[in-house]
Amino acid sequence: MQLKPKPIRRSVGHNIYIRDTLPADPSLMAEAFRGTDLEPSATNLQRHMDEVAAGTRDAVTAVLGSQPVGYGTLNWRPRYPLFRDAHIPEIQDVNVVSRARRRGVGTAILIELERRAAIRSPVVGIGVGLYRAYGSAQRLYVKRGYLPDGSGVCSGDIVIAPGTYVRLDDDLVLYLTKLVHPHGQ
Numbered sequence: 189m190q191l192k193p194k195p196i197r198r199s200v201g202h203n204i205y206i207r208d209t210l211p212a213d214p215s216l217m218a219e220a221f222r223g224t225d226l227e228p229s230a231t232n233l234q235r236h237m238d239e240v241a242a243g244t245r246d247a248v249t250a251v252l253g254s255q256p257v258g259y260g261t262l263n264w265r266p267r268y269p270l271f272r273d274a275h276i277p278e279i280q281d282v283n284v285v286s287r288a289r290r291r292g293v294g295t296a297i298l299i300e301l302e303r304r305a306a307i308r309s310p311v312v313g314i315g316v317g318l319y320r321a322y323g324s325a326q327r328l329y330v331k332r333g334y335l336p337d338g339s340g341v342c343s344g345d346i347v348i349a350p351g352t353y354v355r356l357d358d359d360l361v362l363y364l365t366k367l368v369h370p371h372g373q
Contacts, residue, residue, distance in 0.1 A: 204288065206296050209247035209259060211237060216256050217249070220285050236261050236281070248300050250284065250293045258284035260297040262304050262312075268345040268363060270337060271313045276365065277305045279314040282325070294328055302332075306368040313337065315361040334364035 214233030239245035244265050250258035259281065266278035279301045284293045305312035314334060316325050318341065341348045344359045354360055 204250060204252050204257070204291060204293055204296075206248050206250050206300050209237065209240065209249045213237075213247075213249050213256055213259070217259055220256055221283065233259075239263075246301070246304050248297055250288065250297055252288055257288035258282075258293045258297060260301050262301045264308070266313065266345075268313070268315065268342070270339055270363065274311070275309060276311050276313045277309055279305070279312060282314075289324070294325075295332070298328070298332055302366070302368045303370070306370040310367060310369075311365050312368050313363060313365045315342070315363045317358055318360050318362060319356055329364055332366065334366045337363045337365045339363060 214237055217233055236245055236247050240247050244263070246262040246264075248260055249256050260283070261280050263278045263280050266272050266276070266280075268278065270276070271278050279298065282294060282297050282301075284297075302312055314329060316322055316329055339347050340362075341354075342361050342363060343354055344361075348354055348360075
């Protein structure tokens with residue numbers, strides 16, 4: 189029997205709260221991130237909502253007042269072989285608009301997604317990019333207790349062999365894992 193997480197509306201403070209992503213959120217989120225280095229496509233966000241409806245992904249949104257300022261998803265069927273084969277859910281697409289950063293929003297999104305992952309798995313995974321734009325995420329994930337999974341650098345979901353030339357872009361990632369508990373840390 190699989191347990192479905194209860195809908196949430198958890199306060200982060202400073203009029204910010206985390207809630208389940210709503211059907212209207214993809215277009216609002218695309219607008220909130222327009223013109224930033226993290227600009228998601230409304231199509232990609234809508235695909236996430238379709239996967240939520242299918243039960244293969246969970247999605248949460250951070251809201252400041254009435255405006256979405258961040259989001260994150262939990263993919264129950266990741267493509268990365270180590271996670272997929274071990275049934276490790278993967279946190280993906282944790283993004284916070286710049287005006288809401290350094291307020292605990294990213295941490296709150298991670299905490300909620302980790303809590304959901306712990307319902308089905310003792311381990312959760314996450315991938316992080318390797319260039320400067322991902323520096324804040326790299327530091328946050330280490331502070332939250334994530335450790336490299338030991339596979340080395342990957343391009344998308346493929347482990348890079350030694351001596352291979354690769355392009356440093358958003359697909360070049362290091363996958364990390366963390367032990368999680370249903371009642372948090």
